[in-house]
Amino acid sequence: MPLTEQPDPVVFAALRQGDLKALDVLYGRYSTPIYRLALRILKAEEEAADLTQEVFLRLWRTLGYDPARGTLLVYLMMMTRSQALNRIRQHQNQRKLAERWGRSALSLAEGGDTSGHASGHPGRFPLEALSLDETASQVRLALAQIPQAQREVLEMAYYDGLSQSEITQRLDIPLGTVKSRSRQGLLKLRQLLKDLVDSP
């Protein structure tokens, strides 16, 4: 079977062996969501492209991903977010403490086979762009189902790296409200995306 049709763990194993083709394949699979996230956070195309390259180069150089601990997609998203927020922090001093989840996220990325929609099939991974697209539309659907107010705080925290108290100030609502909205939003999303994130 050609590398392009292999599941992520197999491709990553090839990457480990120094196979540039494997990097090429993974780029084909994940560069778009990575770039979109980078662009959403950094709000500048050139920087987003630069960060996209950095994320892949880092994956190549450090091989820091551990397939036993979760899917590559989630790992790459966490890396991207954390590094994008790092850049923002470097740019904007007053917001530099914003990154709340990135690091702990990396360390906690264990468990969940966030992949196959067939939750009962461990070892199935979102391989091709097609299944990534399916995943994306499920996420959109789920987001559309949670209250706008919950979505708002979740997105402010995730993309802008704002702390809960910063969100409190921006939206002029009590801290308790921010907390309960974001927690409820996350729990609801988790419920809606159960099939995607359930551990096998």
Add this chain to the structure above:
Amino acid sequence: MTAHDRPNLPPEPWPELLAGYVLGDLSSAERTRVQQYLAAQPEAQAEVAELQATLNLLPLSLADGVAPPAALQAQLLRAAGNTTQRPQAAAAPVTAPVTTPVTTPAIQPGGPAARQGSRAIAPRPVWRSLPRAVAIAAIAAAALLGWQNLQLRSALQLARQDLQFAQQRIDHLAAIETQLANASASLAKYQEIITLLRLPENRLLALRGPAASPKPPAAVS
């Protein structure tokens, strides 16, 4: 220890607390309770991982139709071709110093300290009429301290996360180090053998008693 160990206390709202843990909005007391809970409950760890994964699927909802520039792929492959892989040892994408695995995160945030410095020398225009200036400075200092306190606390939380991450890295590195030690031990052995084989007398492959070994070098010279 934790509240859930003591049946007479009301049960903790674990789902909310776990969500808060993932979102980073817990008080330090709450965080400690959650950490204890997680240590005792493997299935709660899985729950945290799933919440984490959920959160990181969010960006998949971002606008369709946006894609990285076409040239980036070739550029990346060129760059990767020129980059040697340095597994794990070089992995630590952590900004906090990895070298201090102590559980006192107070020494961690180098950033905030630097920031404090730059803030402290912010220009103060009212500097001539001393008493008033002093009062203003005092107020400013108080405000500054409050602000810094807030910042330091966030920094501390971040540093804790860094630390947790760094400690995992260290464990990993320790494992690698052991492997490395083993490997270089066997390497040393092989090298010894190679040296032996390279001796001019190497046709005598049969093992000889120790009495014989000091001789050959002498014989060579």
